[in-house]
Amino acid sequence: MVIWIILLAMTAAAVMAVLWPLSRHYAVSGQADPNTQFYREQIDEIERDRERGVLLPNEAEAAKAEAGRRLLRATGMEDVAVAVGEPALRRRRAASTLALSVLPILAIAIYGAYGSPHLLGQPPVMAARGPATPSDLATAISQIESHLAQNPQDGRGWEVIAPVYVRMGRMGDAVKAYEAALRHLGPDANRLANYGEAMVLAKDGLVSSEAQGIFEQAVKLDGTSPKARFYLARAAEQDGQIDKAKAGYAALLAGSPADAPWTAVVEEQLARLEGPQTVSRQDAEPQMGADDILRMVSGLASRLEAQGGSADEWARLMRSYAVLGQRDKAADAAQRARQALAQDDAGLKTIDMMARELKLTDAQP
Amino acid sequence: MLVEAGHFALALALGLSLIQFLVPLWGARTNDPVLMSVGPSTALAVLACLAFAFLALTVAYVTSDFSVLNVVENSHSAKPLIYKISGVWGNHEGSMLLWVLILALFGAVVALAKSSVPVRLQANTLAVQAAITIAFLLFILMTSNPFVRVVPAPVEGQDLNPLLQDLGLAIHPPLLYIGYVGFSISFAFACAALIDGRIDAVWARIVRPWTLGAWAFLTLGIAMGSYWAYYELGWGGWWFWDPVENASLMPWLAGTALLHSTVVMEKRDALKVWTILLAILTFSLSLLGTFLVRSGVLTSVHSFAVDPERGSFILGILTIFIGGSLALFAWRAPLLKQGGIFAPVSREGALVLNNLFIATACATVFIGTLYPLALEVLTGDKISVGAPFFNFTFLPLVIPLLMLLPFGQTLAWKRGNFLGTAQRLYAVFGVVIVATLVMLAFTAGGPVGAPLGIGLGAFLVLGSLNEIVTRSWSRGSPLSVTWRKARNLPRSAWGTALAHAGVGVTVIGIAATAWDLEGMDTLKIGDRISAGPYTVRLERVVPRQEANFREDVVTLRVFRNGNEIGMVDTMKRLYVTRGMPTTEAGIVTIGLSQIYASVGEVRPDGSIGLTLYYKPLVLLIWLGAVVMAAGGALSLTDRRLRIAAPAPARSIPVASVPAE
Structure with missing residues (x-):
């Protein structure tokens, strides 16, 4: 209610x-005409300048x-009439009507x-969590983090936050x-595989012997775990x-359904290994170099371009570009x-x- | 509640602006003082409404009211207070609100200037100014509303773009906007003069402070932006001929030309039509700049959110105002009375030359900025017009202009004497030539451009000084008399000299960049890297956690010729909420020179990629801009009436001095 009174008062003001x-x-007549005033002052100024010696007498003249x-x-140019009489009154009335009608109507409309x-009328609705939008991600993280700081034994909490960190x-x-x-929470094939993957990613793609051990453990628990394999x-x-x-890649392909989300990546790897030149010993870097990643991504891109693919594959391509910092290409991929x-x-x-999720605002439809 | 009231105030301001547009215009046509007096009071009311709206938004930011979408998108409760406040204009919606607020503020100042501005001119000016306000308020309300609410409100915001979380950027937009919007007042006055069909020295006297003030602020704003790009982007450059930079350079160039032509108009009642045209063009270029930066045609830190609807709206505003004002110009300008006549060799002549050069330079920047965009629209080809284009087109125009500047400054009004002018400058000229030759000899083998450019800069500085000296000193007069005379010179003369000297200082700074040295390497702890006489040693790399970012602090020890002179930190930051990395350059200032270290990547094994620059005299670039603005401010304080003392014709015949 108060607010309506305030808005009303604002309109009235x-x-x-x-x-x-x-x-x-x-x-109207109280004020000197600025036009003639200017030149009068200018003439006075010239006089003062001459006295101070800034201007020579002949210059001043x-x-x-x-x-x-x-x-x-300039004299007589500004002839503002004093507004009296019927037309002036009518004009005032028209202007008043304009103000009285236009202002409230326009403002309210x-x-x-x-x-x-x-x-x-409502009290502010605060702190109610909406659907998880990226904007809420940071909030969620900080909430979980502070919760975990107090309850470090909450394994489920750790499991929730880990993929977010990734x-x-x-x-x-x-x-x-x-x-x-x-x-x-104890070992579990999926958990172990995810753990190993985080270790690999932390080392820029290098599968350390420690990580390898983790994956082997995972495969022992669940022979089909695609990630571990x-x-x-x-x-x-x-x-x-x-x-x-x-052999490993081929077995993985053979053992998984054709539309599994990882198929494309595995195929990519396999194709790369079966490519015309087998990688020589020196070239086989222990890390997956940036070039490899780029090649994989461009391979995926050209395949999707030529043959099309599932929504997940397109989404993966977008994410890959975003991860590589090529946001414009990611946006382009989204369009395609x-x-x-x-x-x-x-x-x-x-x-x-x-x-x-990638904040590709410029790629909104 | 406050937010809603602020939103309503915005809507009220639109209605008031409509009245401020219609009623005074009507009053001026019917010569009715009562209707015209509606202009000032509505202008003040518009200011009150917009100030309230801005205040409401600021309060929402300071209290982290996340029920406002704009606050959610650009703020974070953990952000330092100063950036909560600067966040208000660190985004598209808020910055447009600041734009109209400044517009209304200036309108109110015009409204309060009762005694010095003729009533009809004031009424027309306020009407034109209201038209601009209407356009931008509609733009804000319809496409960029800062008061949109979110229900339910999220708990935390998304933080401000980290590149903008910087003190320099907290003040850069207001400075720039004061400049742009100040030109809108010159524009409004120009249109008012066209509507009224008369223009004279009084007009020039009223408009000059606006142009001068706007110009000074724009100068500072551009310098600030340039310095920000220098230390924040980590590339070590200070000007990139980026379209966004050009967008602010164009109004600055046009404004500089306007400034000089207004002087001619105020003192000699000449160049009227041209001045009007320049006022229109300057503001048009300001609008164009706003369009380029805001519409998302260009991608940069400035295009906060890209939205085609906004782009087309601004394009509409652009078309209406530029097209409308130019049509008005074409229709009314032939009716304006021509004024003062002058000889080609005179101060007026020199200022015309100045205008020609600057206008052409502005045109080259215009082409270099817009041609790639036009080409992309027409053919889809992407080309980039960069430094080489501008070096070949802009510099050949500016260098002769700067070389002629000291001569023009020395010429007398109405009819000058070139020989006499040259005589007054020969000492300066000699000193500069000798100094340049000496510099060339000492730096033989180095870049030739640097000594030549520094010579040019020195010529500008000394030429400006010379102007003050020759006006106050005469052979044989004692020092005290000279001092008194110098002090008695109008402040505007000092301001002119100071501003021109500032140009010289900037030129010296720019020329010295040819001596820049750089080194680039991957360092481990204890490794060294050199640039010129300076060496830095990598001491340590320490991670640090701050309220809204994490950073790796790289500490370097700096040596000159083997002697330690201090430590410097340079940072690589990650703003957690946006997941956005930034670099903070480590800068050591030694006199006017700087050593500039910038971290590339921090490798897992602790080694870092580092680029080190040695930039002699680099601070002069921005110092010069500050001096220019100071000259403008000094000139602004001089509200004396300006008189062009014409040298009277010697052999009197009246016919040779055409009567006006």
Whole structure:
């Protein structure tokens, strides 16, 4: 209620600001005409300058003559009439009507169209968590972090936050979180595989012997764990055992459904290994270099371009570009994906969610 | 509640602006003082409304009211207070609100200037100014509303773009906006003069402080932005000919030309039509700058959120104001009375030359900035026009202009004497030539541009000084008389000399960049890297956690020729909420020179990529801009009436001095 009174008072004040000058009896003659005033002052100034010695007498005369000529010309130009009589009164009334009508109507219309008047009466709704948007991610993280600081034995909490760390690129934190989760919840194939993956990512793609041990443990618990098997194959490749790696990738492909989300990546790896030149010993870097990643991404991109693919694959391509820092390409990929998946509502939703997650604002449809 | 009231105030301001546009214009046409007096009071009311709206938004930021979408998107409760406040204009919506607030503020100042501005001119000016306010208020309300609410409110915000969390950037936009918007007042006065069909020295006297003030602020704003880019982006450059920079350079150049042509108009009642045109062009370029930066045509830190609707809206505003004012110009300008006549060799002539050069330089920047955009629209080809283009087009225009500057400054009004002018400058000229030759000899083998450029800068500085000296000193007069005479010189003369000397200082700073040295390497703890006589040693790399970012602090020990002169930190930051990395350059200032260290990547094994620059005299670039602005401010304080003392024609015949 108070707010409506305030808005009303504001409107009234605004209307008054217009009506007040209209209601005054205008005293017009009190003020000297600024036009002639200017040249008079200029002539006085010339006189002062001459006395101070800034101007030579003959210069002063010339300047004075010029100012005098202009003064003559300016005299009588500003002839503001005193507004009296019927027409002036009518004009005032029209202006008052304009102010009284335009101001409240326009203000209320505009505010009604763009404002949030429905919020006026209600107490502010704060702290109610909306759907998890990226904006809330930071909040969620800080909440979980403070919760975990107080209850470090909450393994489930660690398990929740670990993948978030991975996505934010805080790999060291992710490794620690998975460690804690394993400690409190015990080993499990999936958990172990994720832990190993975080370790690999923390070392820029290098599968260390420690990580390899973790993956082997995971495979022991669940022979089908695709993630663990993938990284074991990668480990073999990094050790130079190309054939073993190929066999590992091929087995993984054979054992997984055709539409599994990892198929493309594994195929990519396999194709790379079976490529025309087998990697020579010296070239086989222990790390997956930036070039490899770039090649993988461009391979995926050209495949999707040529043959199309699932929404998940497009989303992965977008994420890869974003991870590589090529945001413009990520945005481009989003556009192409939308074209390719135009008939697929669920797929479009996936792309939109990925775009939002990557904050590709310029790629909104 | 306050937020909603602020939103409503914005809507009220729109209604008031509409009245401020219609009623005074009507009053001026019917010559009715009562209707015209509605202008000032509504202008004040608009200011009150917008100030309230701005205050409401600021309060929302300071109290972290996350029920406001704009606050959610650009603030964070852990952010330091100063950046909560600067966050208000660190985003598209808020910065547009600041834009109209300054516009209303200036309108109110015009409204309060009762005694010095003729009533009809004031009424028309306020009407034109209200039209600009209407356009921008509509833009804000319809496409960029800062008061949009979110229900339910999120608990935490998304933080301000970390590049903008910087003291320099907290003050850069207001400075720049005061400049842009100040030109809008010159524009409003120009349109008012066209509507009224008359223009004279009084007009020039009223407009000059606006142009001068706007110009000084724009100078500072551009310098600030340039210095920010220098220390924040970590590339060690100070000007990139980036379209965003050019967007502010163009109004500055046009404003500089306007400033000089207004002087001619105030003193000699000449160049009227040209001055009006310049006032229109200057503001048009300010609008164009706003369009380029805000519409998302260019991607940069400034295009906070890209939205085609906004782009087309600003384009509409642009078309209406530029097209409308130029149409008005074409229609009314032929009716304006021509004034003072002058000889080609005279101060006026020199200022015309100045205007020609600056306008052409501005045109080259215009082409270099817009041509790639136009080409992309028409053919889809992306080309980038960079430093080489501007070096080949802009510099050849500016260098002769600067070389002629001291001569123009020395010429007399109405009819000058080139020989006499040259005589007054020959001592300066000689000193500069000798000094340049000596410098060339000492730096033989180095870049030739540096000594030549420094010579040019010195010529500008000494030429400005010379102007003061020759005006106050005559052979044989004692020092006390000279001092008294110098003090008696109008402040505007000092201001002119100071501003021109500032140009010289900047030129020296720019020329000295040819002597920059750099070194680049990957360092481990204890490793060294050199640039010129300076060497730094990597001492340690320490991670640090701050309220809203994490950083790796790289500490370097600095040596000159083997002697230690201090330590410097340079940082690589990660702003956690946005996951955005930034670099903070480590800068050691030695006199006017700087050593500039910038971290590349921090490797897992603790080694870092480091670039070290030695930049002699680099501070002069920005110092010169500050001196220029100070000259403008000094000139601004001089509210005396300006008189052009014409040298009277010697052989009197009246016919040879055409009567006006």
